[in-house]
Amino acid sequence: MIFRRLSRLIISFMMSAMLAHPATAQVDGSSTPNTDTFADQVDLSAFGTIAVHSRGRVKSFDSFTSEMMQFVCGTRRIDGQSPSFTYLDLMLRPERYIDRDVIFIRMKMIRTQIALALRTAGAAQDIPDFEDRMERFLKSGLISESLLRRDSVQMLLNRLRADIIRTSSKVEAIESAINVKNPEFLRGSLAVVPASAGGTEDAWLTLDALSGSVSHNHDENQQDQSLEEQLVHQWLAFVSSWQQGDAPGVNAAGAQLASLLPLVNPDLYPAQSRLSWESWYFRVKNMTWVWIIYLFSIIPLLASMAYRWPAARWIGMGLFVIAFGLHTFAVMLRWYVAERWPNSNMFEAITTAAWFGGCFAVIIELLVRHTPMRSLFALGSAVASMVALMATRLWPLDLRADISNMMPVLHDLWLYIHTNVIIFSYCLIFLASVTSGLYLVRRIWFALRGQNGSSDFVSVGGAGSLIATRSDGTNYLANTKTTFGQVLDGSTMILMELSFILLWTGLVMGAIWADHSWGRPWGWDPKEVFALNTFIIFALLIHVRIKVKDKGLWTALLAIVGCGVMLFNWIIINFAISGLHSYA
Numbered sequence: 001m002i003f004r005r006l007s008r009l010i011i012s013f014m015m016s017a018m019l020a021h022p023a024t025a026q027v028d029g030s031s032t033p034n035t036d037t038f039a040d041q042v043d044l045s046a047f048g049t050i051a052v053h054s055r056g057r058v059k060s061f062d063s064f065t066s067e068m069m070q071f072v073c074g075t076r077r078i079d080g081q082s083p084s085f086t087y088l089d090l091m092l093r094p095e096r097y098i099d100r101d102v103i104f105i106r107m108k109m110i111r112t113q114i115a116l117a118l119r120t121a122g123a124a125q126d127i128p129d130f131e132d133r134m135e136r137f138l139k140s141g142l143i144s145e146s147l148l149r150r151d152s153v154q155m156l157l158n159r160l161r162a163d164i165i166r167t168s169s170k171v172e173a174i175e176s177a178i179n180v181k182n183p184e185f186l187r188g189s190l191a192v193v194p195a196s197a198g199g200t201e202d203a204w205l206t207l208d209a210l211s212g213s214v215s216h217n218h219d220e221n222q223q224d225q226s227l228e229e230q231l232v233h234q235w236l237a238f239v240s241s242w243q244q245g246d247a248p249g250v251n252a253a254g255a256q257l258a259s260l261l262p263l264v265n266p267d268l269y270p271a272q273s274r275l276s277w278e279s280w281y282f283r284v285k286n287m288t289w290v291w292i293i294y295l296f297s298i299i300p301l302l303a304s305m306a307y308r309w310p311a312a313r314w315i316g317m318g319l320f321v322i323a324f325g326l327h328t329f330a331v332m333l334r335w336y337v338a339e340r341w342p343n344s345n346m347f348e349a350i351t352t353a354a355w356f357g358g359c360f361a362v363i364i365e366l367l368v369r370h371t372p373m374r375s376l377f378a379l380g381s382a383v384a385s386m387v388a389l390m391a392t393r394l395w396p397l398d399l400r401a402d403i404s405n406m407m408p409v410l411h412d413l414w415l416y417i418h419t420n421v422i423i424f425s426y427c428l429i430f431l432a433s434v435t436s437g438l439y440l441v442r443r444i445w446f447a448l449r450g451q452n453g454s455s456d457f458v459s460v461g462g463a464g465s466l467i468a469t470r471s472d473g474t475n476y477l478a479n480t481k482t483t484f485g486q487v488l489d490g491s492t493m494i495l496m497e498l499s500f501i502l503l504w505t506g507l508v509m510g511a512i513w514a515d516h517s518w519g520r521p522w523g524w525d526p527k528e529v530f531a532l533n534t535f536i537i538f539a540l541l542i543h544v545r546i547k548v549k550d551k552g553l554w555t556a557l558l559a560i561v562g563c564g565v566m567l568f569n570w571i572i573i574n575f576a577i578s579g580l581h582s583y584a
Helices: 002-020 061-073 083-092 108-120 130-140 151-161 168-181 183-189 207-214 222-244 247-263 272-283 285-307 310-338 346-367 376-394 413-448 484-518 526-547 551-576
Strands: 051-054 057-060 191-193
Touching (some): 051 061, 057 061, 061 168, 083 222, 108 130, 168 183, 191 207, 222 247, 272 310, 285 310, 310 346, 310 376, 346 413, 376 484, 484 526
Antiparallel strands (some): 051 191
């Protein structure tokens, strides 16, 4: 009865959350509606796959602009335009954005203060529809550069810059947005011409720089000069067509540039397939929308446990397999595009950790398919993956999906093993919190009904519950007298035992890597300390379980506490406390 009511409550909550979840905001960045049809007619599908050399990595133009526009307008899309179109329009038609609201201010407190400063300075007298515009600004966070340049706002930003702890970094982000929005900066960043006779370490040129060099360089061979002249001709045609609003001209010149640029240095230029896949990957939002399919798998999996419906279990497992398959494709595609295993930043660590949990769930579900534990691990993995992928959608500016090169100090075999083992253990800890949470709900229900559930635990422990047999030769968990509470407790212990071993292994391997890289195995770095704290809690869990009478309750409580410490380590330590692990 309790799990039927619980499943109804959770299903209703998740359906409400799914319906209320906002899509990527499409914001009109002006005080009047945009009627420009040029954006609808421009086709950047070919141009979006050209290679751009940025911050030591060669990436697709779509990937590059997605990264750059986040510095200006966050995740907002101006008039529903793609980041690639907005980048080029800011660069080639900057006059259209002089007084348009395109600069994103994330902190709501700063938005409120800016609006108040403008209102106090009498801006309402010379700005049409001032109140409506401020209302949109407070909601969307978008404001124009011209408003930020006003004396009253500049005085406010200078005061906020002095508060190093709370607002200094936010003011720096506003200044960075203004600098990135500058058309000269955008032009200077568009390095798309590889060195004709150079290597991977040589700087790439912008098409503007190439235009200047062609007119002065007469020493190159005829073929190279002819190719560069074609590039310059097509670039000038592209720029002229864009500024005149000639969409067919832009499309033709963009397609020609996309076909000519790889010919400058075919050996150095990335494979077209990789650039195309990278562009597609960013156009589909890094496939983080797979969280919705995970959510749909949770609903029947819960129903199968609450109502014992075999059909619900098969539907839930089918949806889980589909979601996990798409998740696997996303991880493998990022591996292919980045040309390294995806675990070097927070976005990659979270999504890859959730994928590790899915791999574990698929394997363990095959092993326990004939026991009452079936579907529990898939449920835990679906919840973990849903939370992980939702987090990347809800906080894209914190969990940036940009693909960057790995720091040289991180190119170490021990680090690869250490990082993957640690994030795998973290995911198992989260899975254990799911089964622990269900166990605690069951115990609360028992307490409300005046029943004692202190004997509702697996006496043989986690992994032992899979192989131990009773006197009649039946498997311990397959026995008809085994309660659902014992099943939940056994599942939690299996996850705890594995995460305890993996966490210890990861700590040891991290110490070995630290000794190689930093000259000492342990330095009391905040991330090291809280990883050790998590391990200590699970060591405590094992010893407490041996001594206490109510083993199931204490196991569930400590598992959730351990998950809380792990999440604190991943969230607070990474974003609020700097240390040697700040790059992770």
